[in-house]
Amino acid sequence: MLADRVESSMNEQLGMELQSAYVYLAMAGYSESESLPGFASWLRVQAREEVAHGMKFFDFICDRGGRVRLGSLGEPPADYKGPLAVFEEALEHERAVSEAIGRLYSIVVEEKDYASQAWLDWFATEQVEEEKSVGQIVDSLRRIGDRGDALFLLDKDLAARAGA
Numbered sequence: 185m186l187a188d189r190v191e192s193s194m195n196e197q198l199g200m201e202l203q204s205a206y207v208y209l210a211m212a213g214y215s216e217s218e219s220l221p222g223f224a225s226w227l228r229v230q231a232r233e234e235v236a237h238g239m240k241f242f243d244f245i246c247d248r249g250g251r252v253r254l255g256s257l258g259e260p261p262a263d264y265k266g267p268l269a270v271f272e273e274a275l276e277h278e279r280a281v282s283e284a285i286g287r288l289y290s291i292v293v294e295e296k297d298y299a300s301q302a303w304l305d306w307f308a309t310e311q312v313e314e315e316k317s318v319g320q321i322v323d324s325l326r327r328i329g330d331r332g333d334a335l336f337l338l339d340k341d342l343a344a345r346a347g348a
């Protein structure tokens with residue numbers, strides 16, 4: 185059984201993961217329109233991962249005898265100033281997700297729900313990885329500035345990583 189408070193917070197996080205997928209998908213669409221196929225495929229992979237994160241919450245809520253409740257998704261922006269703006273926003277988004285996971289963690293600790301706590305450890309660790317990988321791309325883009333040749337190479341690099 186899940187405490188009501190845990191159930192509603194888990195559902196909220198399920199929504200946030202799906203919202204993340206929606207945001208990354210919008211970013212992928214923008215990157216396609218800018219002829220940055222490597223960025224686009226990296227972002228598509230990221231979107232799929234976020235759906236998988238959402239489904240982990242979906243399954244966990246069901247496994248614990250809770251009830252899944254889906255809210256509405258917000259409309260992500262269709263346009264960005266450039267790839268740096270995309271990844272700066274992605275980093276901000278991942279930081280917000282890390283904070284949300286942290287809040288959820290505090291709730292399950294307060295409710296003495298140790299099964300949820302152990303299960304959430306994976307997400308806490310995953311967020312470290314997420315912030316790191318997005319942060320590295322932000323740093324690369326800052327270093328690149330407006331050098332088109334370097335951006336071209338980073339796009340190739342991201343395409344390779346997305347395919348790996």
Ligand SMILES: [Fe+2]
Nearest residue numbers: 201204234237
């Ligand atoms: Fe996620």
Ligand SMILES: [Fe+2]
Nearest residue numbers: 204278281314
């Ligand atoms: Fe994420």
